[in-house]
Amino acid sequence: MNFIGIDIGSTAAKVCVKGDKDLLFRLPTGWSSVETAQTIREKLLKEGIDVSSSDTKVVATGYGRVAVDYADKVITEITCHGRGGREIAGDNVGIIDVGGQDTKAILIENGMVTNFLMNDKCSAGTGKFLEVMANKLSVTIDDLFELAKEGKVLPISSLCTVFAESEIISYIGQGKKREDIAAGVVDSVATKVSQLVQRLDLPETVILTGGLSHNEFFTKILSEKLGRNVKTTKNGIYAGAIGAALLAKEKK
Numbered sequence: 001m002n003f004i005g006i007d008i009g010s011t012a013a014k015v016c017v018k019g020d021k022d023l024l025f026r027l028p029t030g031w032s033s034v035e036t037a038q039t040i041r042e043k044l045l046k047e048g049i050d051v052s053s054s055d056t057k058v059v060a061t062g063y064g065r066v067a068v069d070y071a072d073k074v075i076t077e078i079t080c081h082g083r084g085g086r087e088i089a090g091d092n093v094g095i096i097d098v099g100g101q102d103t104k105a106i107l108i109e110n111g112m113v114t115n116f117l118m119n120d121k122c123s124a125g126t127g128k129f130l131e132v133m134a135n136k137l138s139v140t141i142d143d144l145f146e147l148a149k150e151g152k153v154l155p156i157s158s159l160c161t162v163f164a165e166s167e168i169i170s171y172i173g174q175g176k177k178r179e180d181i182a183a184g185v186v187d188s189v190a191t192k193v194s195q196l197v198q199r200l201d202l203p204e205t206v207i208l209t210g211g212l213s214h215n216e217f218f219t220k221i222l223s224e225k226l227g228r229n230v231k232t233t234k235n236g237i238y239a240g241a242i243g244a245a246l247l248a249k250e251k252k
Contacts, residue, residue, distance in 0.1 A: 002049050002056045005244025006040060006071065007080065008033050008064030011100035011127060011211065015040055016241035017049060018249060024238050033064025041070060059244040059251075063101060075247055077240060082106050082113040084243030085209060088233050094206040096197055096222070096230065097239065098189070100127040105197040119196050126189075127211050129161050133185040136168050137178055145217050148186040151179030156188040164188065187221065194225035206230045209239035 002019035008029060013036050017023040025043070029036050037060075041051055051058055051070045060068035061080040068074070081104060085095035091111040097104040103126050107115040119126070127141075134144040154171055158164040171181050206228045212218050213236025223230045235242065 003245050003248040004044070004049070004051065004056060004058045005080065005241040005246070005248060006037070006058060006060045006065075006068050007062040007077075007238075007240035007244060008036055008060070008067060009100055009240075010063045011131075012237075013037075013040060013062075013064070014238045014241040015044070016238055016245040017044070017047075018245045021047065021049065023047060024235065024241070026237065029064065033067035034069075036064065037068045037070075040068075057248040059248040061240050061244045063099075073248070073251065075244060078104065078106060078113060078116050078118070080240045080243035080247065081209060082108055082116075082243065083246050084239035084241070085207060086111055087242055087246060088209075088235060088239060089205055089207045089231075092203050092205065094197070094200065094202040094228075095239070096193065096206065096208050097210040098127060098193060098208070098212045099210050100131075102126060103193055103196060105200055107200050107202070109203075115200055117196055117199055119192075129164070129189055130185065132161060132165060133168060136165060136172075137181060137185075139178075139182075144182050145186060145215060147179045147182035149183075149217055151177060151181070151183030153187045154180045154184035156184045186218065190218065190221040190225055194222060197226060202226065202228055204228070207233050207236065209233060209236040211237060213237050213239075 005016040007014045014026045058071045059073050060071035093108045095106040103119045105117045134141045213233045219230045
């Protein structure tokens, strides 16, 4: 029997299969979550997994979860990321997930989600902010972080992405170094994430999930701001999908 977790985010869709065949893969969400869900269905079928089979259970989560019309169950991101984070790091862990449209902080105690916070009102502390600022500097997000390593932080005080973008344009007009602007952008995101996360009583173990889960430079800055050792995670980007697959199995 196969248990499938599908996490459709605003930027990327992640899939985890546990059962007869274990799989992890991701693909761009694109403009349509509905099309992405069908692309996932076709990709799974090529792997010999039919989502319509009685031997397959599917749980969908994430920004585009309602688009997965073949899902047996739809479960919130908090629950799925909490279960996935617990699988990755244990029963007592703080989870920080910097997504494309929101940032989540989840507290797991004795294997249960006991508290969480989410910033979904403003993109200033999310991957979208990084994407917008990287585009303004004509670099990729990966290049943005590489530049930031070499720069000195230029303060970005605006809490709104639109106004922050104006600050960046002003710095560019003043002839400021691109490395220093990049350092300011990364520091700004880390500051906003830490301000959200600090409202939780974090345990000693804190992991980063989502698209930045492999980024050692970002976790270093975040660790300094939180006074905690935030750890990168091997499969952190798949935390929501892993959690969804495990919940499909546990709630079958």
